[in-house]
Amino acid sequence: MSRKGVIEKLKAFKNLLIKWNSVQMTEKESSELRTQINKSKPFVQEMVNRAGASKRFDWSPPPAVGGFAMTGINPFDVIFNPPYRTDVISIINDSIDEAIGIIENLDTFAVLDSQDEKKDSKSMKKDSKKVFIVHGHDKELKESVARFLEKIGLEPIILNEQVNGGLTIIEKFEKNSDVQFAIVLMTSDDLGNSKQNIKTLNPRARQNVILELGYFLGKLGRNNVCALIKGDLERPSDYDGVVYVNVDQYDGWKLLLTKELKQAKLDFDSNKVF
Known part of the structure; x- marks a missing residue:
């Protein structure tokens, strides 16, 4: 896939998250959007990781809520069930924006593609x-x-x-x-x-x-x-x-x-x- 194609997919996923977080939908619309997000998530997460823009966060429950503290949470894993009052959509979108900036401005992404192809060929x-x-x-x-x-x-x-x-x-x-x-x-x-x-x-x-x-x-x-x-x-x-x-x-x-x-x-x- 071309660099332009990768960026377009990242932007499209970001728009899906914004829609999930802000638009009122029927149960059917919500289910269809959730399916779209789940299908696109593995590719987007891989591109964010390869660009070195992945983020994790720690969470401690407020005393009034109670529960256990969590560390090293991957925001992609909790899109639909985020910890109490945690805006995971913003965390993911920040990672996507950072990844897009890296892919647009550096040759690193092309180098990574080349290295991965060589490793895949070698490993086979x-x-x-x-x-x-x-x-x-x-x-x-x-x-x-x-x-x-x-x-x-x-x-x-x-x-x-x-x-x-x-x-x-x-x-x-x-x-x-x-x-x-x-x-x-x-x-x-x-x-x-x-x-x-x-x-x-x-x-x-x-x-x-x-x-x-x-x-x-x-x-x-x-x-x-x-x-x-x-x-x-x-x-x-x-x-x-x-x-x-x-x-x-x-x-x-x-x-x-x-x-x-x-x-x-x-x-x-x-x-x-x-």
């Missing part, structure tokens, strides 16, 4: 059945993800299950990382915070998990990496644009992960997801 030469699983200490989640991948016909690659062959850890990691897709399991294995706030320790993933997340982002491209997050833990601030999927008790993550695997053009049996 890899084994489209192999999926690397980066994990911490949560063995139950690791096994659950591995068995799910096997069920739909993919081959999970877990480093400690591969033959050592006299290799160092780094050599073994590099040897087994020639895959089509990587799933990074971010679980609350460690605690930490900045030196300015040592009294409060936040749950976070192990350092090796963050390191390997960065490795696969560089090697495969962010379209071929998905991070599964279990629980309320810190997310790396420098990795905006990465797909994060929350692990829920009802296994809804499986459907969301399947969507990402299909987007990455992996060869698997979608009839066996459920």
Whole structure:
């Protein structure tokens, strides 16, 4: 798609949001507009992320309302159910305006297109059945993800299950990382915070998990990496644009992960997801 076409789509989505936020509609009109927004949202969010204009926000409920505070909220996820008195439409539209400005004035967007095409071409030469699983200490989640991948016909690659062959850890990691897709399991294995706030320790993933997340982002491209997050833990601030999927008790993550695997053009049996 041309740069002009991308900008037109971003502007059209912005107009849809303004209409949703300000125009009184019948139930049928509201439903049709909501469908339009949902269909356009993935493309717009991807363009905003690629332009580096994505935004997240924190929210704390007023005392009179009560409830839990939330951090790192993606405004695209709460368009229809925003937190109390939060204008998420304005946050999204600000991101869109910023993205349009970047796309109009810089050559970065064209460079990103070229890089993504090269990565896609390169990744398609890899084994489209192999999926690397980066994990911490949560063995139950690791096994659950591995068995799910096997069920739909993919081959999970877990480093400690591969033959050592006299290799160092780094050599073994590099040897087994020639895959089509990587799933990074971010679980609350460690605690930490900045030196300015040592009294409060936040749950976070192990350092090796963050390191390997960065490795696969560089090697495969962010379209071929998905991070599964279990629980309320810190997310790396420098990795905006990465797909994060929350692990829920009802296994809804499986459907969301399947969507990402299909987007990455992996060869698997979608009839066996459920």
